[in-house]
Amino acid sequence: MKYYGVFGNPIAHSKSPLIHRLFAEQTSQQISYEPLLAALDGFPEAVAQFFSNGSGANVTVPFKEQAFALADQLSQRAQRAKAVNTLKKLSDGSLLGDNTDGAGLVNDLLNNNVVLAGKKILILGAGGAVRGVLEPLLAQGPAEVCIANRTVEKAEQLAREFADLGHMTAAGYDWIDAPVDIIINGTSASLSGELPPLANTLVKADHTVCYDMMYSKQATVFNQWAQQQGAARTLDGLGMLVEQAAEAFYLWTAVRPNPAPVLQQLRAQL
Ligand code: ATR
Secondary structure (H helix, E strand, C coil), rough: CEEEEEEEEECCCCCCHHHHHHHHHHCCCCEEEEEEECCCHHHHHHHHHCCCCEEEEEECCCCCCHHHHHHHHCHHHHHHCCCEEEEEEEECCCCEEECCCHHHHHHHHHHHCCCCCCCEEEECCCCHHHHHHHHHHHHCCCCCEEEEEECCCHHHHHHCHHHHHHHHEEEHHCCCCCCCCCEECCCCHHHHHCCCCCHHHECCCCCCCEEEECCCCCCHHHHHHHHHHCCCEEEECHHHHHHHHHHHHHHCCCCCCHHHHHHHHHHHCC
C-alpha cells in the first residue's frame, strides 16, 4: 500500500480523494489517498510528517507557494508557475515539486477539440491561477496570449516574464474589444458571482470558445455572459480539475488513468 493525500486548509470538501480513489480502482493500484488538513502556520511540519511514509501529495489553497519553497527539486513548469500542486518523494528521499494545473487545462481543452495552435487567446486575470497555466498553454503554440487584468501592472509583469515562450501582450479590460478565438477566465471574480467589465465584441458569435477555470452546477457567471454573447462553446474547470489529478497520478504511479468516466461521475454529483 502506498500513501497519498491532498494538503489544504480548508480541505474537507476537496474532490481530489474521490478522483484519485476512482483512478486507483480503474487502474488496480493499491493506494490510499486522504485529505490532509495542515495548520495555516504548520505546513512544512505537516509535509515532513506525512512523507515519513507517504509517497506523494497534492497541494491546494493556500499552500501552493509554500510547497514551491520547500520542494528539493522543481519541474520546469513548477519553476515557471512559482507554485507546486504535486509533491513526489523520490528514491533518495528528496521531494520533487511539480505543477500539473496547466497540463490539466490544456488537456481538457484538447479533449474538447479546442485547437490552441495559431489561435488568439485572451486570459482574464493575472494571479497565481493564471501564472500556473501559462507555460503549458504557450507550449501549444498559440499566435498570441493577451493577459487582461484589473490591475494592469500585474498583467504586464506576467507578459514580460513569459515573453520568451511566445507572443504575450497585456491589457486593462477597457483597452480590449477585438474578437478573439478563445477566452479563459482565470480571475477569482466568479467565486463572488462577479464578472470583469468585458466588451461585448470580444466574443465572435459561433466562433469564440469560452473557458471558465472555475466550475459550478449551473453555468458560471462568466459562462452565462459568454452564452449571451453567442459563444460557440462554453466549458468550465471541472475537466481541468480531473485532468490535473490524472497528470499527478501519472507522475506518482507511471500509470495513466482514463479521466473521462471520472469526470462524468463528478459532473453527475455536482
Ligand atoms: P488566484 O490564486 O485565484 O489567481 P489571486 O492571485 O489573488 O488568486 O488572483 C486573483 C485574480 O482575480 C487577480 O487577477 C484579480 O485581479 P487584480 O490583480 O486586479 O486584483 C482577479 N479578480 C478578483 N476579483 C475580481 C473582480 N471582482 N473583478 C475583476 N478581477 C478580479
